[in-house]
Amino acid sequence: xxxxxxRAQHLTYRYQTGHAALEDVSLSVGRGExxxxxxxxxxGKSTFFLNLNGVLNAQEGDIFFRGKxxxxxxxxxxxxxxxxxFQDADNQMIASTVEAEVAFGPVNLKLPQEEIKKRLEQALxxxxxQSFRKRPPHYLSGGEKKRVSIADIIAMKPEIILFDEPAAAxxxxxxxxxxxxxxxxxxxxxxxxxxxxxxxxxxxxxxxxVVFHQGKILADGETLKIFSQERLxxxxxxxxxxxxxxxxxxxxxxxxxxxxxPRQADELADCMEGIANNERNI
Amino acid sequence: MKExxxxxxxxxxxxxxxxxxYASQSGIRQWNGCYKVFAAVFxxxxxxxxDTPLVSGFIILTMGILNVxxxxxxxxxxxxxxxxPVIFLVMGSVAIAAGFAAEPAGDFSISLHWFYIYLTKKxxxxxxxxxxxxxxxxxxMYVMTLSTPAGELAFVLQKARLPGVLTELMYILYRFxxxxxEVHRNMKTAAxxxxxxxxxKTSCATFGKIGGNLLILSMKKANTYYDAMVxxxxxxxxxxxxEEKPVKAWQVLALACYSSVLVCLRLAEGL
Numbered sequence: 001x002x003x004x005x006x007r008a009q010h011l012t013y014r015y016q017t018g019h020a021a022l023e024d025v026s027l028s029v030g031r032g033e034x035x036x037x038x039x040x041x042x043x044g045k046s047t048f049f050l051n052l053n054g055v056l057n058a059q060e061g062d063i064f065f066r067g068k069x070x071x072x073x074x075x076x077x078x079x080x081x082x083x084x085x086f087q088d089a090d091n092q093m094i095a096s097t098v099e100a101e102v103a104f105g106p107v108n109l110k111l112p113q114e115e116i117k118k119r120l121e122q123a124l125x126x127x128x129x130q131s132f133r134k135r136p137p138h139y140l141s142g143g144e145k146k147r148v149s150i151a152d153i154i155a156m157k158p159e160i161i162l163f164d165e166p167a168a169a170x171x172x173x174x175x176x177x178x179x180x181x182x183x184x185x186x187x188x189x190x191x192x193x194x195x196x197x198x199x200x201x202x203x204x205x206x207x208x209x210v211v212f213h214q215g216k217i218l219a220d221g222e223t224l225k226i227f228s229q230e231r232l233x234x235x236x237x238x239x240x241x242x243x244x245x246x247x248x249x250x251x252x253x254x255x256x257x258x259x260x261x262p263r264q265a266d267e268l269a270d271c272m273e274g275i276a277n278n279e280r281n282i
Numbered sequence: 283m284k285e286x287x288x289x290x291x292x293x294x295x296x297x298x299x300x301x302x303x304y305a306s307q308s309g310i311r312q313w314n315g316c317y318k319v320f321a322a323v324f325x326x327x328x329x330x331x332x333d334t335p336l337v338s339g340f341i342i343l344t345m346g347i348l349n350v351x352x353x354x355x356x357x358x359x360x361x362x363x364x365x366x367p368v369i370f371l372v373m374g375s376v377a378i379a380a381g382f383a384a385e386p387a388g389d390f391s392i393s394l395h396w397f398y399i400y401l402t403k404k405x406x407x408x409x410x411x412x413x414x415x416x417x418x419x420x421x422x423m424y425v426m427t428l429s430t431p432a433g434e435l436a437f438v439l440q441k442a443r444l445p446g447v448l449t450e451l452m453y454i455l456y457r458f459x460x461x462x463x464e465v466h467r468n469m470k471t472a473a474x475x476x477x478x479x480x481x482x483k484t485s486c487a488t489f490g491k492i493g494g495n496l497l498i499l500s501m502k503k504a505n506t507y508y509d510a511m512v513x514x515x516x517x518x519x520x521x522x523x524x525e526e527k528p529v530k531a532w533q534v535l536a537l538a539c540y541s542s543v544l545v546c547l548r549l550a551e552g553l
Contacts, residue, residue: 079512
């Protein structure tokens, strides 16, 4: 078991209308985990993220960070350790130049001037934004805005980064860039939670999947385990990933090694290679 | 800069958007913001104190050159930007130059049956002087506006110890204007594509609906915006970050030289 980083315990969050967006949600996240948070629209994913980040305060339940209970007064402390990349980058951007925008978080962390400058340079280089630094955000394209919104969070150096449907409205090139950044971030030991509707992406990327349904956690487990439960997928309005379906068909015909579960096309080729050769030999 | 060029084609309307656009691509954007504001105001004050047509004309010319070369505003577009103040100033000057009288007076007069409109040479010269002076002041201010984006201006004001509430409001409003204009544009396009602007009556109804929607949407957006700010550590105090852009010695020297030229022009004229 990994070292626990953050834990939500019996969280219940109600909107002013009385509608419960989260109901008795408990989740423990270990350091360096790659978790996909799935579920239909309005299932409570975004609300859950904002609770973990300390923006929203659940009426019931607690959040523990590194085993320490976060009291109602220290909720704001959470945003130092947990960063959220919002779904719509336009809702996140405040400043009138890219550099001022990326520096917004570090300035709020009350860091010394040199440290702010250093983090700004790092984040801009990381997201390949150096040539855009003087640009106002309203003259950027969608993919560029997404990069800025990620740089915003990277500059704050949180241990956990929550991505709220990051691939929504991105073109294929930007989506590829996003996946590259995600894998780099997890190589660096960051803990990532990503809410997504894209089952293929979740299957490719995540180690663990948490399924939300009407404000509750319906299932929580290893990626393969979740995607092999047909009934669960149906209930949560999810689909089986294409790659898993292909694998199952190939397995039925004996064309792929059993138990290999390829996640990507090039892995699939590897998993098939030995089998195909054997057949020819026979 | 190439990408900027293509953007300028798309947003060719001359509202605040295009002024902001010029400011963000200006060649002297990198100069220290406080210096730019100070220099512009200083030239403005000199123009008002020295108050002669020669000085005013000189300022109009040099500031015009600075706007076209330094701020990279095409000459045609600069003329268009000047059009609005010129119209106001012409109307104002006419009111100063001309007078009404019951019988012919002044150097030129036109009979309008019941009364006369007359002009005096003195009044005419005075109006012309005033026009030039005002135009010079406008040109100097344009150098500032076309090289300093509103966000940077807010930063300058913050440094000038203006109350935080005002500068924060200015900063956030500035960003919000662009978000709302975009939302508005999208709604308008969507309405048009469903015959929302088919005739005058429908247009009026659509206009009202878009306005109402915009209000609700802006409130919603403001909420998510606030959440986004809190999630990045905003705790009631809005601090702006700007890169240090030191004032260079030659810039100070240039301003000193320029103002002495203005003073010399005034003295030469006085002789």
